[in-house]
Amino acid sequence: MTATLPETTGITGQMIIAGAHVRGSGQPVRAFNPATGETLEPAYHYGDSSHVDAACSAAAEAFAAYRATTAEQRAQFLEAIAANIEAVKDAIIARATAESGLPTARITGEVGRTTGQLRLFAGVLREGSWNHAVIDPAQPDRQPAPRPDIRQRSIALGPVAVFGASNFPLAFSVAGGDTASALAAGCPVVVKGHDAHPGTSELVGRAVTDAVAAAGLPAGTFSLLFGDGPDLGTTLVTDPRIKAVGFTGSRSGGTALVAAAAARPEPIPVYAEMSSINPVFLLDGALATRGAQLGEAFVASLTMGSGQFCTNPGLVIAVDGPGLDGFVAAARDALTGSPATPMLTPGIARSYATGVDALTQHAELVGRGQPGDSECACHAALFTTDAATFLKSEALQAEVFGSSSLIVRCKDAAEMRTVASTIEGQLTATVHADESDYASAGELLPLLELKAGRILFDGWPTGVEVGHAMVHGGPYPATSDSRTTSVGARAIERFLRPVSYQNVPKALLPSAIADGNPDKIWRRVDGQLTHD
Amino acid sequence: MTATLPETTGITGQMIIAGAHVRGSGQPVRAFNPATGETLEPAYHYGDSSHVDAACSAAAEAFAAYRATTAEQRAQFLEAIAANIEAVKDAIIARATAESGLPTARITGEVGRTTGQLRLFAGVLREGSWNHAVIDPAQPDRQPAPRPDIRQRSIALGPVAVFGASNFPLAFSVAGGDTASALAAGCPVVVKGHDAHPGTSELVGRAVTDAVAAAGLPAGTFSLLFGDGPDLGTTLVTDPRIKAVGFTGSRSGGTALVAAAAARPEPIPVYAEMSSINPVFLLDGALATRGAQLGEAFVASLTMGSGQFCTNPGLVIAVDGPGLDGFVAAARDALTGSPATPMLTPGIARSYATGVDALTQHAELVGRGQPGDSECACHAALFTTDAATFLKSEALQAEVFGSSSLIVRCKDAAEMRTVASTIEGQLTATVHADESDYASAGELLPLLELKAGRILFDGWPTGVEVGHAMVHGGPYPATSDSRTTSVGARAIERFLRPVSYQNVPKALLPSAIADGNPDKIWRRVDGQLTHD
Structure with a gap:
C-alpha cells in the first residue's frame, strides 16, 4: 500500500546541495510506515560520488566566509533554523511519525529537543567560553630571555560530515546535535x-x-x-575537504567510518556513538525497600520507544536474593502485559529478533512482552543468567538494539564489582541505592567512572538532558572518542582546534583575543580567568 | 674510545620498573658522545615483553590510588620531581651534554624548562579549571518533565605510554611535557x-x-x-592497560604508533608530534627595510642546535625582488661562516645528509655552512626554488631534520598565498611584516590558521614558550591530533575525559562538583562560570 500524507505534500524527493534541489541518480527508495505497513511517497534517489563532490566542494568554498562570521551571527542563524523548524512543525511531526512509527507525543517532544539544542548552542556562542581565549602578555624584562606576547583561541576544523541516526529522526539527524554543534563551531555541514x-x-x-x-x-x-x-558514506568521509565526522549508529557502521577516516592521507577525527548496553546496578537496600517498584519502572524504561535508544537498559546487575526475586517477578509481570510496539524499520526488527534468538542460546528467559502481528513489531524479551556465566560469555555483552535486557545475578557485592570492572565501555551506568547502600555504592562508583560517560542514581538511563553538564559519550565501544560528548554544550569542542598567536600585530588580532576584550567574553589572562 | 664521566658514576644501566631497578635482557647498547666520538658507559640492555607487562601491570594497579589523590597532592609530587632533578642537576647536565653533543648552556636551559614545566602543571592543578566542573542544578518544577541534577567533571584516562624524543633529552623526555601533563591528569606513566x-x-x-x-x-x-x-614500543602501545600515548619523533615512527593504537581491540588516542617544516613568510615591506638583517637572524635560527628542532625554519616564502635578493645574500654569507656542529646521533647525521642530497636533486643550492670532520657533523645547507617548481614537488615539502632550508621565490603575493594554501599541516607559521604589509598579512593570516598550531610575527619559530597560551601542535602531519597541544597548560587535557553525574547522592559526589565548592575552583553553574 502506498500513501501520501497531505501535510507533507511539499516534499519533493530531492537532495539539497548548497541550496539547490537535486534529484539523485540511483534507484528509487521510499520511506515506510512501520506502524501501518504503508510505503510513503515520494521516491528518493541515492546520490553518487558527483553529488558528494559537489557538496564538499561547496562546503570547502563556504568555509572561509562561514567561519569568519561572528558568534552573534551564527547564534542568530541557529535560532533561525529553530524558528524555521517550528514554522513547519505540524508537517514535520506528521511525516516523522509516519516514517518512524513513533508516537506523536514522542516526536513532538523531539522537535522541542531539536530546537532547544539549536538555541542552547546559540547561548553557548554568545557566552563565548568556546573560544578558549588565553592571553600570556609579553614580559620584555624577563631573564634570561624576554617572553613574547602569546595568545590562543579556538577555530573551526573545516567542513563536517554528519550521519543521521535511525532512531531520532530529528534530534540526532539533519539538524540534530552534531549539525548544531558543528555549525556553531563555524564548520559547514554535509549531512547524509x-x-x-x-x-x-x-x-x-x-x-x-x-x-x-x-x-x-x-x-x-x-x-x-x-x-x-x-x-x-565512505566517499563522503574520505573526501579530502571533510575535516571531521559525526555519526550515531551501529558499531559496525561506526568502526567502518573510523577505519576509513584513519586510512586517509590526512586522517580526521570521527565522533561515532555506537554501542552500549547501559548496566543498571540494583543495590541491596534499594531492592529490599522497593524491588517490585523498580521492576515495573525498569520495564517502562526498557520498552519505551521499542527500546530503540542508545541508552536502553540492556543489563541489570544485582546480588541474588529475595529482593532481586521481587524485582524479577514484578518485571516479568509488567513485561508480560506490555504491548508490542513497532520498530523503526523491518531491518531493525529482523536484527532485534536475531539478537534475542542469540541470547536465548546463552541465558535463561524470564519473560516476553506481547507478540505483535506486524513485520516491525518488537516482541520485548528479558533474560537472566549468573555472573560466572556472564563473565565467560562475549555474546551476553553484545548490544541487542530494542527492548531486550539481561539480569545478571551475582553471589555478592564483590562479584558485582568484578562485573563492573569487566564490562566494555558504556554511555551510561545506573545505580539504584538506598542510604544504607552508600558505602557499597561508593566502592562501585570509581569502577563505573572508568566505564561510562554518565553515571546516574535512582533513575533510568533513557532520557538524555540537553544541557551544560551532560556527557553523552563514553569509553570504546560506546563511542570512538571518550574525550567528547555528542549531546550538550561541550559538543561544540569536537569541531574546534586551538591556535596560538605570537607577537601578532594588534591590528591583525582576532577580536576574541584582542586588547580590551571587545567580545566581552571570559578569557584566561596570565593564567587567571577574567571577564575584563 | 670509551669514557666514564665522573659526574655520572651513579647510573647503573638499568631500567626502573615500579621502583625496582631491573637489567634488560637484550644486547648491550651504549650512549655515544657525538661531539667527541666517545662511547659512554654503562651499557644499557633493551627490555622485552615481560618488562612491558610488569610496568603496565604495576601502572594499572597504581591507577586507582593515584587518580584518587587530590590535585594538591599531585601538585606537590610534581614539585618534588622538579626539586629532585635540581638536586642532581650537575650530573644531569654533564651526562646530557655528553650524550647529546649539545652545548652546556642549552642543556642548562633545558633543565630549567623541564622543572618549569613540572611547576606549571602544579599551578594548573591548584587553579582547578582542568576539572571542567559543571553543575546543572535540578529543576523539579520544570514542565513537561523535571530536570534532574546533573554535574560534570574530568577524570584521568588511565596509564599513559610516553616516548622520549631524541632532540630534547630533558624537556621532551623522561620527565618532559608528556610525562608532566599525564601525571598531572592523574595517569601513571610508562616511559620508553x-x-x-x-x-x-x-x-x-x-x-x-x-x-x-x-x-x-x-x-x-x-x-x-x-x-x-x-x-x-609497539608492545607497549598495544598493551590493553595503556590508555593513551605521547610521542615526539619522526613521521614514520608516529604514524606506526597511531596505526598500532588504532588496531587495538580498544583503540586509544595517540598524541604524536611528528613532522613540520615551519614556513616563514617574508613580506615586501619587511624585506625592503631589513632584508639583510632578517637573512642573518634566519641563519642563526636555522643552525641553532644543528637545526634539530621540530620548529626549525625549513621553508622561506617571499615574493622575488631586490629585497629577497638582499635576504638571500645575507643568509648565504652568514651560513658560509657558520661552523659545523654535531648532530645527536650518527643515524640522525646520516638521515640529514640523505635529505640534503635529495633536495640537491630538486632545488638550487644557495650555500652551505662549514663542513665538519666528525661522523655527526651537520653541514648546514640552504636551497632555493621558484614557487611553480615547489608546488609540483612533494620532495621539496619533506622535512629534513637538521639545518636545511628552502627559499621559495614567488612571482607575487597571490602565488605566496597559493603556497600557503597548498602546504601540509605545520607546527608553526611565521610572518615577517612591516606596518605597510599588514593588509597583505591580513590576507595570509586566515590561510595560515588552517595550516599551523602557532602563528608568529617578526620572530623565529625555534623557541617554544611553556605557558598557558602556547599551542605546540597543528594539523596532520605536524601532529596526529590537531585538537591538542603537547606544550603548555592545555597539554593536561589530552589525558582527561568528561564524566556526568546525574542525581548522584551528595555524600558520594567528588569534591570538584560537590555543593559549596570545597575545592574553591571555577565551575560552570547553570551555564555561568562562578567561583562561589
Missing part, C-alpha cells in the same frame, strides 16, 4: 540523511537551507545527501 | 627512554622514582623502559 526518514530529512533540510539563504551565508554552508552508507 | 640519552633518562627516572616513594604513591605510578621502538 538516514533512509528511514528521508521526508523528515528533506523538511528539516529545507528549514536549514532557508536559514542559510536568509542570513546571507554561502550556500555551501549546508547540504543534505541521500545514499548508501558503505558507498556514499 | 630514547637510546640517544639513556644515562640522562636513568638519572631523571630516579628523580621521579624517588618522588613517587617520598610521596607514598604506588610504585607503579612511574616506570622507565629501554627498548627497540618497533618491537618494545
Whole structure:
C-alpha cells in the first residue's frame, strides 16, 4: 500500500546541495510506515560520488566566509533554523511519525529537543567560553630571555560530515546535535540523511537551507545527501575537504567510518556513538525497600520507544536474593502485559529478533512482552543468567538494539564489582541505592567512572538532558572518542582546534583575543580567568 | 674510545620498573658522545615483553590510588620531581651534554624548562579549571518533565605510554611535557627512554622514582623502559592497560604508533608530534627595510642546535625582488661562516645528509655552512626554488631534520598565498611584516590558521614558550591530533575525559562538583562560570 500524507505534500524527493534541489541518480527508495505497513511517497534517489563532490566542494568554498562570521551571527542563524523548524512543525511531526512509527507525543517532544539544542548552542556562542581565549602578555624584562606576547583561541576544523541516526529522526539527524554543534563551531555541514526518514530529512533540510539563504551565508554552508552508507558514506568521509565526522549508529557502521577516516592521507577525527548496553546496578537496600517498584519502572524504561535508544537498559546487575526475586517477578509481570510496539524499520526488527534468538542460546528467559502481528513489531524479551556465566560469555555483552535486557545475578557485592570492572565501555551506568547502600555504592562508583560517560542514581538511563553538564559519550565501544560528548554544550569542542598567536600585530588580532576584550567574553589572562 | 664521566658514576644501566631497578635482557647498547666520538658507559640492555607487562601491570594497579589523590597532592609530587632533578642537576647536565653533543648552556636551559614545566602543571592543578566542573542544578518544577541534577567533571584516562624524543633529552623526555601533563591528569606513566640519552633518562627516572616513594604513591605510578621502538614500543602501545600515548619523533615512527593504537581491540588516542617544516613568510615591506638583517637572524635560527628542532625554519616564502635578493645574500654569507656542529646521533647525521642530497636533486643550492670532520657533523645547507617548481614537488615539502632550508621565490603575493594554501599541516607559521604589509598579512593570516598550531610575527619559530597560551601542535602531519597541544597548560587535557553525574547522592559526589565548592575552583553553574 502506498500513501501520501497531505501535510507533507511539499516534499519533493530531492537532495539539497548548497541550496539547490537535486534529484539523485540511483534507484528509487521510499520511506515506510512501520506502524501501518504503508510505503510513503515520494521516491528518493541515492546520490553518487558527483553529488558528494559537489557538496564538499561547496562546503570547502563556504568555509572561509562561514567561519569568519561572528558568534552573534551564527547564534542568530541557529535560532533561525529553530524558528524555521517550528514554522513547519505540524508537517514535520506528521511525516516523522509516519516514517518512524513513533508516537506523536514522542516526536513532538523531539522537535522541542531539536530546537532547544539549536538555541542552547546559540547561548553557548554568545557566552563565548568556546573560544578558549588565553592571553600570556609579553614580559620584555624577563631573564634570561624576554617572553613574547602569546595568545590562543579556538577555530573551526573545516567542513563536517554528519550521519543521521535511525532512531531520532530529528534530534540526532539533519539538524540534530552534531549539525548544531558543528555549525556553531563555524564548520559547514554535509549531512547524509538516514533512509528511514528521508521526508523528515528533506523538511528539516529545507528549514536549514532557508536559514542559510536568509542570513546571507554561502550556500555551501549546508547540504543534505541521500545514499548508501558503505558507498556514499565512505566517499563522503574520505573526501579530502571533510575535516571531521559525526555519526550515531551501529558499531559496525561506526568502526567502518573510523577505519576509513584513519586510512586517509590526512586522517580526521570521527565522533561515532555506537554501542552500549547501559548496566543498571540494583543495590541491596534499594531492592529490599522497593524491588517490585523498580521492576515495573525498569520495564517502562526498557520498552519505551521499542527500546530503540542508545541508552536502553540492556543489563541489570544485582546480588541474588529475595529482593532481586521481587524485582524479577514484578518485571516479568509488567513485561508480560506490555504491548508490542513497532520498530523503526523491518531491518531493525529482523536484527532485534536475531539478537534475542542469540541470547536465548546463552541465558535463561524470564519473560516476553506481547507478540505483535506486524513485520516491525518488537516482541520485548528479558533474560537472566549468573555472573560466572556472564563473565565467560562475549555474546551476553553484545548490544541487542530494542527492548531486550539481561539480569545478571551475582553471589555478592564483590562479584558485582568484578562485573563492573569487566564490562566494555558504556554511555551510561545506573545505580539504584538506598542510604544504607552508600558505602557499597561508593566502592562501585570509581569502577563505573572508568566505564561510562554518565553515571546516574535512582533513575533510568533513557532520557538524555540537553544541557551544560551532560556527557553523552563514553569509553570504546560506546563511542570512538571518550574525550567528547555528542549531546550538550561541550559538543561544540569536537569541531574546534586551538591556535596560538605570537607577537601578532594588534591590528591583525582576532577580536576574541584582542586588547580590551571587545567580545566581552571570559578569557584566561596570565593564567587567571577574567571577564575584563 | 670509551669514557666514564665522573659526574655520572651513579647510573647503573638499568631500567626502573615500579621502583625496582631491573637489567634488560637484550644486547648491550651504549650512549655515544657525538661531539667527541666517545662511547659512554654503562651499557644499557633493551627490555622485552615481560618488562612491558610488569610496568603496565604495576601502572594499572597504581591507577586507582593515584587518580584518587587530590590535585594538591599531585601538585606537590610534581614539585618534588622538579626539586629532585635540581638536586642532581650537575650530573644531569654533564651526562646530557655528553650524550647529546649539545652545548652546556642549552642543556642548562633545558633543565630549567623541564622543572618549569613540572611547576606549571602544579599551578594548573591548584587553579582547578582542568576539572571542567559543571553543575546543572535540578529543576523539579520544570514542565513537561523535571530536570534532574546533573554535574560534570574530568577524570584521568588511565596509564599513559610516553616516548622520549631524541632532540630534547630533558624537556621532551623522561620527565618532559608528556610525562608532566599525564601525571598531572592523574595517569601513571610508562616511559620508553630514547637510546640517544639513556644515562640522562636513568638519572631523571630516579628523580621521579624517588618522588613517587617520598610521596607514598604506588610504585607503579612511574616506570622507565629501554627498548627497540618497533618491537618494545609497539608492545607497549598495544598493551590493553595503556590508555593513551605521547610521542615526539619522526613521521614514520608516529604514524606506526597511531596505526598500532588504532588496531587495538580498544583503540586509544595517540598524541604524536611528528613532522613540520615551519614556513616563514617574508613580506615586501619587511624585506625592503631589513632584508639583510632578517637573512642573518634566519641563519642563526636555522643552525641553532644543528637545526634539530621540530620548529626549525625549513621553508622561506617571499615574493622575488631586490629585497629577497638582499635576504638571500645575507643568509648565504652568514651560513658560509657558520661552523659545523654535531648532530645527536650518527643515524640522525646520516638521515640529514640523505635529505640534503635529495633536495640537491630538486632545488638550487644557495650555500652551505662549514663542513665538519666528525661522523655527526651537520653541514648546514640552504636551497632555493621558484614557487611553480615547489608546488609540483612533494620532495621539496619533506622535512629534513637538521639545518636545511628552502627559499621559495614567488612571482607575487597571490602565488605566496597559493603556497600557503597548498602546504601540509605545520607546527608553526611565521610572518615577517612591516606596518605597510599588514593588509597583505591580513590576507595570509586566515590561510595560515588552517595550516599551523602557532602563528608568529617578526620572530623565529625555534623557541617554544611553556605557558598557558602556547599551542605546540597543528594539523596532520605536524601532529596526529590537531585538537591538542603537547606544550603548555592545555597539554593536561589530552589525558582527561568528561564524566556526568546525574542525581548522584551528595555524600558520594567528588569534591570538584560537590555543593559549596570545597575545592574553591571555577565551575560552570547553570551555564555561568562562578567561583562561589
